[in-house]
Amino acid sequence: MSLQAPLWRSIAAFRFASLGYAAILLLIRRDNYGHWGYAWAVLGGMIAWTFASTILYSVPARRTRPVLAVDLFITMTAVLSTAVLQYPQSTSAGVMPITATWLAGPALAWAVVGGARVGAVAAILIGSCVVLLRHQRLTALYQSTALDGPVILLMAAVLVGYISTLTARAERALQHATELEAASRERERLARSIHDSVLQVLAMVQRRGAEAGGAAAEIGRLAGEQEAALRALVTGDGQVLSPIGELDLSVILAREAAADVSVVTPAEPVLLAKRTAEETAAAVRAAIDNVRRHCGDAGKAWVLVDDEGAEVSVTVRDDGPGMPSDRLAEAAAEGRLGVAQAICGRIRDLGGLADISSTPGVGTEVKLRVPRSGQSA
Amino acid sequence: MVTPVDPPAIRVMVVDDHPMWRDAVSRDLGDAGFEVVAALGEGTQAMHVASAVRPDVVVLDLQLPDVSGVDVTRGLLVAYPSAHVLVLSASGEHRDVLNAVKAGAAGYILKSASRAELLAAVRRAAAGEPVFSPGLAGLVLGEFRRLAASPTPDTPQLTDRETEILQMVGTGLSYKQIADRLVLSHRTVQNHVQNTLAKLQLHNRVDLVRYAIEHGLSSDRP
Numbered sequence: 143m144s145l146q147a148p149l150w151r152s153i154a155a156f157r158f159a160s161l162g163y164a165a166i167l168l169l170i171r172r173d174n175y176g177h178w179g180y181a182w183a184v185l186g187g188m189i190a191w192t193f194a195s196t197i198l199y200s201v202p203a204r205r206t207r208p209v210l211a212v213d214l215f216i217t218m219t220a221v222l223s224t225a226v227l228q229y230p231q232s233t234s235a236g237v238m239p240i241t242a243t244w245l246a247g248p249a250l251a252w253a254v255v256g257g258a259r260v261g262a263v264a265a266i267l268i269g270s271c272v273v274l275l276r277h278q279r280l281t282a283l284y285q286s287t288a289l290d291g292p293v294i295l296l297m298a299a300v301l302v303g304y305i306s307t308l309t310a311r312a313e314r315a316l317q318h319a320t321e322l323e324a325a326s327r328e329r330e331r332l333a334r335s336i337h338d339s340v341l342q343v344l345a346m347v348q349r350r351g352a353e354a355g356g357a358a359a360e361i362g363r364l365a366g367e368q369e370a371a372l373r374a375l376v377t378g379d380g381q382v383l384s385p386i387g388e389l390d391l392s393v394i395l396a397r398e399a400a401a402d403v404s405v406v407t408p409a410e411p412v413l414l415a416k417r418t419a420e421e422t423a424a425a426v427r428a429a430i431d432n433v434r435r436h437c438g439d440a441g442k443a444w445v446l447v448d449d450e451g452a453e454v455s456v457t458v459r460d461d462g463p464g465m466p467s468d469r470l471a472e473a474a475a476e477g478r479l480g481v482a483q484a485i486c487g488r489i490r491d492l493g494g495l496a497d498i499s500s501t502p503g504v505g506t507e508v509k510l511r512v513p514r515s516g517q518s519a
Numbered sequence: 520m521v522t523p524v525d526p527p528a529i530r531v532m533v534v535d536d537h538p539m540w541r542d543a544v545s546r547d548l549g550d551a552g553f554e555v556v557a558a559l560g561e562g563t564q565a566m567h568v569a570s571a572v573r574p575d576v577v578v579l580d581l582q583l584p585d586v587s588g589v590d591v592t593r594g595l596l597v598a599y600p601s602a603h604v605l606v607l608s609a610s611g612e613h614r615d616v617l618n619a620v621k622a623g624a625a626g627y628i629l630k631s632a633s634r635a636e637l638l639a640a641v642r643r644a645a646a647g648e649p650v651f652s653p654g655l656a657g658l659v660l661g662e663f664r665r666l667a668a669s670p671t672p673d674t675p676q677l678t679d680r681e682t683e684i685l686q687m688v689g690t691g692l693s694y695k696q697i698a699d700r701l702v703l704s705h706r707t708v709q710n711h712v713q714n715t716l717a718k719l720q721l722h723n724r725v726d727l728v729r730y731a732i733e734h735g736l737s738s739d740r741p
Contacts, residue, residue, distance in 0.1 A: 337582065337609075342537045345609060345630040349543075352633050366631050373609065406653045406689045408661020409613040444653055444691035449664050459690040507690070 144202065145309040145316075146254060149302070153250045154196040160244035161192050167242055174232040181227045181240055184220055188244060191216050195247070205255055214248040214264055221245050221271040233275050236287060245272070249299040258303030265292070265299035333376035344369035352401075363401045370399060389419035391454065392447055398430055402439075407447040412454055414514065421488045422456060422512050425496070428484035429458040429508045436506075437462030451514070453494070458508040464500045485510070528554040529645045532574035534591070535607065536560040536584050540630070544578055544607070544637070551638050562586030562594070569599040575645045577604045578637075579624070581615045589618040596623045603644040607637075617658045620716070621723040626650025648709075649716050656688035659715055666722075673725065675718040684711045 168181055175181050195213055198204045224239035239245065245268050253261025269292025276288045283289065344365045351362015374396070391414050392407035399405040414422065426445060433443040441462040448455045481498075485508060489496040494512035531553045535541040538560070545558045556572040559565050562583040569577070577595055581588030592604050606619050606627035616627045625644040628637060629652075640650045649655075663677045670676075677685070680701075687697045694708045701708070 338537065341609065342539060346539060346543060348631050349633065352631075369609075369631075404653055404691060406657035407613070408664065409617040409658050410661060410665050442691065444689070446653070446657060446686060446689040448657075448660060448686060448689070451664065451668055457686065457690050459692075461691070 145313045146306060149254050149306060149309070150199050153247060153254070154199070156250070157192045157196065157244060157247045160242060160246070161189060164188065164240065164242040164244050167238060168240065171237070174228050174237045176229050177227045184223050184227065184240055187216070188220055188241065192244075192247075195251075199251065205251075210248070210252055210255060213251055214267065217241065217245055217248045218268060218271050221268065221275070224275055230277070234277050236276070239272060239275060246295050246298065249295055250302050253299045253303035254306045256303070257307045258300045261299035261303035262296060265296040268292070269295055329376070336372065336376050341369055341373055344372070367400060370396075387416050388413040389416050391419045391422060391456075394419060394423040395426060395445055395447060395456070398427060398445065402434075402441065403430055403443045403445065405445045405447075408449055410449070412447055412449045414454060414512070418492050418512055418514075421492055422454070422494075422510060425485045425488040425510055426456055426458060428481070428488075432481055432485075433458070433460040433462060433506070436465075453511050453513045455512075456510045458510075459505060460507075461505045464502045464505050466500075466502060528552060529641065530554050530556045530573060530575045531641060532556055532565065532569070532572060532577045532602075533558040534560070534562065534565045534577060534583070535580035536582070537580070540580065540607075547634050547637060548578075548641065553638075553641065560584075562591035565591060566594040566598050569595050569602060573599065574602050576641050577602050578607050578641065579604055579619075580607050581612055581619060582609070588615050589622050592619045592622040592624050603647065605640055605644045605650060613658060616655075617662055620655065620658070621662070621719055623720055626652065626655055628652065629654070649713055651688060651712050651716075653689050653691050656685045656712075659719060660685045660689060662719060663715070673722070675722045677715060677718075681711050681715050684708060685715060688712060 165185060168175070168178075168185060172178050191213075195209075198209050220241045221239050224233060224241075227240055228237060233239075249261055249265040249268055252264035272292055273283065273288055276283075276286070278286060278288060348362045348366035348369060351358045351360075351365060354362070374393075390411040392405075392412050395405050395407065413419075430443055430445070433441055437443075437460055441460055443458060443460045446457045446459075448457070485498070486496040489510050489512060492512045493515070494510060496511075497509045498506065499509075500506040531548050533541055533545050533548070533555060535544065541558050541560065545555045549555050556574055557565075557568055559568070560583075562585050565577070565579075566586075579588065579591060579595070583591060586594070588606065592606070595602055595604055604619070604624040606616055606624050607630060608616050608627050609630050620626065625647075626640065626649050628640045628650060632640070643650050660677075660682070663675070663682075666674045667676065683701070684697060687700070688694075692700070694705050694712075697703075698705045698708045
């Protein structure tokens with residue numbers, strides 16, 4: 143249900159109550175009216191329009207500009223008819239027009255539909271008609287009571303218009319929140335159901351595939367990768383920047399995990415400034431690529447993330463053939479800067495240290511240390 | 520005449536809410552000569568029957584429909600303290616695994632691990648040894664780092680040697696490789712590793728007791 147519905151119900155109730163008031167006034171103050179019979183005819187029209195407008199306004203789709211215009215026109219006509227129906231001296235002495243307070247209806251309706259400004263326009267138009275009836279000169283007008291009613295009507299219209307704008311805004315916010323909640327609940331439901339079905343099967347395919355060996359092992363490996371990716375997706379691990387612009391290095395590196403690469407991280411997020419996290423991850427990726435290039439299919443790599451507080455260290459170890467310790471310096475000297483540039487250069491730019499140690503026949507170990515502050519050296 | 524008797528088979532209870540995994544793990548263990556004394560899908564059931572079926576090892580999936588993995592671990596060890604809990608975990612459940620290990624689990628093994636790795640892990644757990652995979656080393660190391668960031672007088676700390684060894688386990692080195700590198704005995708390396716876990720579990724228990732006393736939950740109150 144719309145939050146504006148109570149406003150429309152209030153306007154309808156106000157119209158009916160005002161109608162009763164106008165009828166009573168007409169009944170007991172017959173002495174003000176030159177054409178008492180015609181006055182009842184006008185009141186009849188007001189009754190008819192009160193019912194008609196209440197029915198029209200009850201459905202949001204029917205609160206259209208033509209309806210609002212007709213509402214204003216009928217009300218203004220009824221107000222102005224007072225000039226003919228009442229004795230002129232009664233009118234100028236300050237007797238209420240035949241509509242009494244019923245005249246406020248369109249101003250409120252315009253305000254609810256269009257906001258404070260639109261409401262004010264309607265209120266000023268209706269108020270002008272009331273003032274017009276008094277036949278007063280402008281110089282006398284501002285001192286008389288003739289302005290009381292129109293000013294109060296203007297205030298009411300502006301206020302209702304303001305409230306209407308607020309409720310519309312609140313309604314949109316509420317709708318947005320409801321949509322978000324529904325989306326996250328749906329995500330949870332999917333995650334639960336995927337966890338209970340697809341993930342279990344993928345994990346089982348991975349396990350059985352690895353046991354069967356050969357082509358099945360490849361299938362198993364693929365199933366395992368998809369299991370990890372799907373799990374990250376449904377548990378919402380899709381890396382989100384923290385409010386102060388930090389990234390969780392563990393989450394970024396977890397994507398590198400594969401059959402031949404184990405990624406070992408703490409349970410708590412390892413938060414680093416965005417650039418530091420991305421550059422460190424790029425250096426780790428370069429180290430892993432290097433392992434794949436030099437160690438062949440049998441090679442395995444382990445990535446250990448250790449959060450030491452002031453700095454974060456990442457160790458990439460492989461069990462490949464290793465290399466003589468002077469090979470790297472040699473490569474750099476010959477201008478083949480691949481590894482050195484991709485790994486050491488990146489880490490040095492972050493103000494950190496990269497240490498590559500290698501023993502032939504044992505493997506290579508790349509240890510990266512980056513400071514938390516992530517400043518350039 | 521004395522007839523040689525086989526050592527009694529290792530008694531294993533399998534707790535996993537997914538029938539496919541429960542059956543596969545039970546079958547693998549049965550085929551390898553273990554005695555599967557119960558295969559259940561719910562944590563409360565497992566805690567109920569533990570003392571009756573007396574498992575040496577409980578292979579426990581952390582994602583059970585009724586009770587959290589930590590609570591099942593704790594409940595199982597209260598119900599039947601001689602059991603060793605081996606957590607069978609999917610990838611990416613780091614927090615849950617760490618909490619289960621702190622609550623007394625002997626270690627964890629990923630669901631993606633091979634049959635041989637599973638069997639080896641169950642054997643190791645049955646022998647009362649922690650199942651210290653690289654992943655667990657990373658979690659334990661990370662937990663000590665976290666505790667050290669806001670230390671209190673009784674915060675457990677790693678010695679430099681323990682830190683060094685955990686880092687080596689975390690990068691996939693075996694106890695033997697570590698022993699060779701550090702010129703230590705295999706047994707010494709193993710002791711260091713077990714110590715780190717024991718410190719963490721003790722700290723967890725001390726924390727729980729303190730919490731209980733502070734909140735007036737101790738049983739000797741009227």
